[in-house]
Amino acid sequence: MYKLMHISDITIIDLLKENNLADNSQIEGLRDKASHSRRQLQDIVIQEGITDETTLVKAFADQARIPFIVLDPKTISQECLKALSERIARQYNAIVFKIENHEKYLAMEDPDDVQAVDFLQKELGLGTRIYIATRSNILDSLEAYRSNVAKELNQAIEIESRDTTKPDQQTISESEIAEDSPIAKTVNLLLEYAIRSNASDIHIEPREDYVQIRYRIDGVLREVNRLPKTVVNALVSRIKILSNLKIDERRVPQDGRFKITVGGKKYALRVSTLPISDGEKVVMRILDESDQSVSLDKLGFWGKALEGIHNSMAQSYGIVLVTGPTGSGKSTTLFSVLSALNTPKVNISTIEDPIEYKIPGVNQTQTNNKAGMTFAGGLRALLRQDPNIIMVGEIRDNETADLAIQAALTGHLVFSTLHTNNAATALPRLLDMGIEPFLIASTARAIIGQRLVRRLSKNHRESYIPDKNQIEAIKNLFHISENDFSRIHELEKTAAAAGIGGDTVLSTTENSIKMLWRALPGNEDDGSQDGYKGRLGIYEVLSNTPDVQALIVANGTSEQIQDKAISNGMVTMQIDGLIKALRGETTIEEVMRVTRES
Numbered sequence: 264m265y266k267l268m269h270i271s272d273i274t275i276i277d278l279l280k281e282n283n284l285a286d287n288s289q290i291e292g293l294r295d296k297a298s299h300s301r302r303q304l305q306d307i308v309i310q311e312g313i314t315d316e317t318t319l320v321k322a323f324a325d326q327a328r329i330p331f332i333v334l335d336p337k338t339i340s341q342e343c344l345k346a347l348s349e350r351i352a353r354q355y356n357a358i359v360f361k362i363e364n365h366e367k368y369l370a371m372e373d374p375d376d377v378q379a380v381d382f383l384q385k386e387l388g389l390g391t392r393i394y395i396a397t398r399s400n401i402l403d404s405l406e407a408y409r410s411n412v413a414k415e416l417n418q419a420i421e422i423e424s425r426d427t428t429k430p431d432q433q434t435i436s437e438s439e440i441a442e443d444s445p446i447a448k449t450v451n452l453l454l455e456y457a458i459r460s461n462a463s464d465i466h467i468e469p470r471e472d473y474v475q476i477r478y479r480i481d482g483v484l485r486e487v488n489r490l491p492k493t494v495v496n497a498l499v500s501r502i503k504i505l506s507n508l509k510i511d512e513r514r515v516p517q518d519g520r521f522k523i524t525v526g527g528k529k530y531a532l533r534v535s536t537l538p539i540s541d542g543e544k545v546v547m548r549i550l551d552e553s554d555q556s557v558s559l560d561k562l563g564f565w566g567k568a569l570e571g572i573h574n575s576m577a578q579s580y581g582i583v584l585v586t587g588p589t590g591s592g593k594s595t596t597l598f599s600v601l602s603a604l605n606t607p608k609v610n611i612s613t614i615e616d617p618i619e620y621k622i623p624g625v626n627q628t629q630t631n632n633k634a635g636m637t638f639a640g641g642l643r644a645l646l647r648q649d650p651n652i653i654m655v656g657e658i659r660d661n662e663t664a665d666l667a668i669q670a671a672l673t674g675h676l677v678f679s680t681l682h683t684n685n686a687a688t689a690l691p692r693l694l695d696m697g698i699e700p701f702l703i704a705s706t707a708r709a710i711i712g713q714r715l716v717r718r719l720s721k722n723h724r725e726s727y728i729p730d731k732n733q734i735e736a737i738k739n740l741f742h743i744s745e746n747d748f749s750r751i752h753e754l755e756k757t758a759a760a761a762g763i764g765g766d767t768v769l770s771t772t773e774n775s776i777k778m779l780w781r782a783l784p785g786n787e788d789d790g791s792q793d794g795y796k797g798r799l800g801i802y803e804v805l806s807n808t809p810d811v812q813a814l815i816v817a818n819g820t821s822e823q824i825q826d827k828a829i830s831n832g833m834v835t836m837q838i839d840g841l842i843k844a845l846r847g848e849t850t851i852e853e854v855m856r857v858t859r860e861s
Contacts, residue, residue, distance in 0.1 A: 269373075270323055272297075272304045278322045284314050299607040302623060310555055310602075316397045324395045329374050332394040334360050336404045343367075346387060349408040355379045356527075358404050359387070360394075370396040370404070402527040406459070446497045449490075450505070451523075454532070454547075456487070458525045461797070463549055463590075467502075469495045469542030481717045481798050482590065482857075499536065499543045506534040513543055520617075528553040533617060550619055556602030562595065563800040563843070565761035566754070567832050571709050571804040576604060581708035582671040584658075586683045592715045592800050593680045594619045597654060600678060601625060604652055613654040614641035630656070639663045646670055655679040664696040671706040685836065686712035686805035687825035690815055704812040710805040712836055714857040716849045717795035723783040724794060724847065726770075734776055740855060741841050749773045754834065754842050764846025771845060780847045799848060801840040801858070805833055 270278075272294070279285040285293065285308075297307045309316055317333070324331035343359040346367055352358050356372040357379070367387050374380060374393050384391050396404075453476065457465045462478035469475075474490040490498070500510045506519030519534045533548040559569060575583045583600075585593045598620040605611055605624050616630040616638070626648070630636050639662040642655055646666075657680045658664050671677045683689045689710045693703050729737070737743065743751065752771045759769065770778040782794025805811070805828045814824050829835065834842075840854030 269303065270305050270319070274323065274326070275304045275308060275319075278319065278326065279308070279313070281326075282314075282318075282322055289313070295607060299624060312558060316399060320395060320397045327375070327395075329393065329395045332360070332370050332396050334358070334370055334396055334400050334404045336407050339404060339407045344408055347383075349405070351383075351386065352405055352408070353527075355383060356398060356401050356405075357383055358401055358407075360404065366390040366392060368392050368394060370394045370401060372396065372398045372401050398527070406526055444501075446494060446501050449494070450498065450501045454523060455525055457549060458530060460487070465545075465547040465549070467498065467545040467547075469539070469544065471541055474498065480792055481795055482715055483717070483792075485792070495542050499545055502534060502545055502547070503536070506532075508534070508536065514538055522552070552621065556599045556620075556622070557595075558603070559596075559599055560761065562592075562599060563763070563848075564802055564804075565763055566757050566834065568802050568804040568834060568839070569761075571806040572600070572711065574806070575708040576600060576676075578676060578708050580671055580674045580676055580706075582667060582677040582679070582706050583708050583711070584689050585678070585680045585711045585713065586686055586689045587680075587713045588682065590715070591713050592798075593713065596711065596713065596800070597678055597680070598622065601652070601654060604676075609651040610649060611652040611654070612645045612648055612650040613656070614638055614645060615654070615656040626650075637663075639666055642666045642670065646673075646675075650675060652676045653678070657681070658696075661696045664693060664698055668693075668698055668702050668706055672702070683712075685821075685825070686710040686803050686833075687821040687828060690824055691821050694818070700816045700818060704807070704815040707807045707815075709807065712803045712805070713800050714836060714840075715798045715800055716840060716843075716853040716857055717792075718797045718799045719780060719782055719847060719849055720791035720794055720796040721847075723791050723796075724780055725783055726778050726780055726847070729776060729779050733779070737776065737841075737851065740851075741837055748775055751776075751838075751841070751845075754838070755845050758842045758846055763843060764848055767847045769845075770847075776845070778845075779851065780844065781850055795853075799843065801836050801843060801849075801854065803833060803836045803839060806831070 276290055279290060293307050293311065293313070294304060296311075297304045305319060308314060309319065321331045339358065339360050342362055346359040346362065347357070358370055359367050360370050361368040367390060369383060369387065369391050371379070371383075371393060372395075374395050380393065453465065457478050460478055460480055462480050464479040466477040466479070466484065467474060468477065469492065473492050474495045475486060476488040476490060477484045477486050503510050503517070503519070505521045507521070508517045508519045515538070517536045520531060521534070522529060522531050524530070529552040531550040531552050533550065535546045537544045559572060564572060575581070585596050587593050601611060601613070601622055605622060607624075610626070611624075612626040612628070614628045614630060618627050618629050621627070628636075628641055628645070630638060630641060638655055638657065638659060642653070642663060643666060645653055653670055653675050655663065655667055655677065658667060667677050667679055681689050681692060683692050687710070690703060690707065694700060748771065752769075752773050755769055755771050758764065759767075770776060784793045805824070808831050810827050810831060811824055814827055837854065837858045840849065840858060841851070843849050844851050844854055
């Protein structure tokens, strides 16, 4: 995570009190947490959701009597950018955002840095007005210096295409993959372009006549470029050097990782190579190491689902499972849960493959199968480390399942993931792994099922009135009867009260659906793709009630367990998705795309 401008603890406490953001007991708790995790108080205040970076910096600006500004990167002219070089702007986290009547308006992250202010005023000359802005706002604005990444990428590709003449070249010289070579620049730009496009994965795939570059954005693969086939070996070799892999080994898959910094943020890239018929395919997973945990309600939990998770988190022992396919956001959910439970009074230990999110104060262990550090072996070791809370990255086999259940029985709160289609299927899955029904019934606290759908961009969506055929189709798709509309209406009202969809008007009545939402297609300047921008979760939380426990002990089927949970008030993933579509957060098509198989 990038560091914010340092504000002293005394000033932070004054700001919290003056703005009625926290009382004395809350402040003491925040100070204890900061001391335990060896982090600045301001970081803890933001992490705990007491306030956000903008509010904190604005309050500091008011106290210090420095004008506060929120920058819009799109309004920063080339004249402003030329006034201060990119190197100096990035070094001092400062940017000229306006020039008017020969005066230069300079936004800084830290105007208290006297040496920096003196240097910048000498650099810019007389008539410089100093403003304060948040670090994240300045970092976003500094990207104006790099507005033509796609153009630079195409130029680098053209150079490489001209320079490399041997098709299917097997021997790569050192000069071709050196730090300052065209191929190194191409790799850097591919990474930078992917990060600016909010991609989660980069696919580099050799075809018969070209190299296909695809990014996975909001869960959907998109082709972004085609490179000449002649560059494939040099391109892959450069990535292998960065990932500390064997350059001359092209016959077997390899895995590695490396880190880069873009826009002031650190990113970890997990690299996987695979021999295919036309060469070596490379896939890179992008992990934003500056990501902070997001509260469960911000992830999209609401109503009984949120209540069920909070009840499970309050237990002193038991097991909580998160289910769903790869890429459904299970790790993000667990990251948020563990961050919420992370206090100086508990020992949290994890065994993961890989460690996707770093959590200060949590003991995180990476599996290493070659060294014998499997999930089962790691879990066995963790139990000797006096933990209160354990997170196992995934339950893959009988041994891990048995150890997790035993840990839950012996006074530990255990969290893990399981690859099943929905929450109800997880319980029979544990039976298949040889776990006794009475053990599952007595230890399982909640099962979370989830998927990720693309979020509608609020700037590129429109509402419409559905006709009778569309309403009938929705009734069939979501198994809704005429009598169910009143329940859907009540659920939408509950979701609206919980903040789902913001101030969007209700789309339902007690008798029908009066309004739906759809995307306005197009690739927009604000980063939206076909009317969508970002993703959100749709969830179901199956609480292990006495009725469900009785079914587990009786070896009930997943369908019987699901029906019983629904009768007890569980909202299924599909219905949760429908409610979010009605609230204008996504579309019916998106919900069906990710839930149809389940």
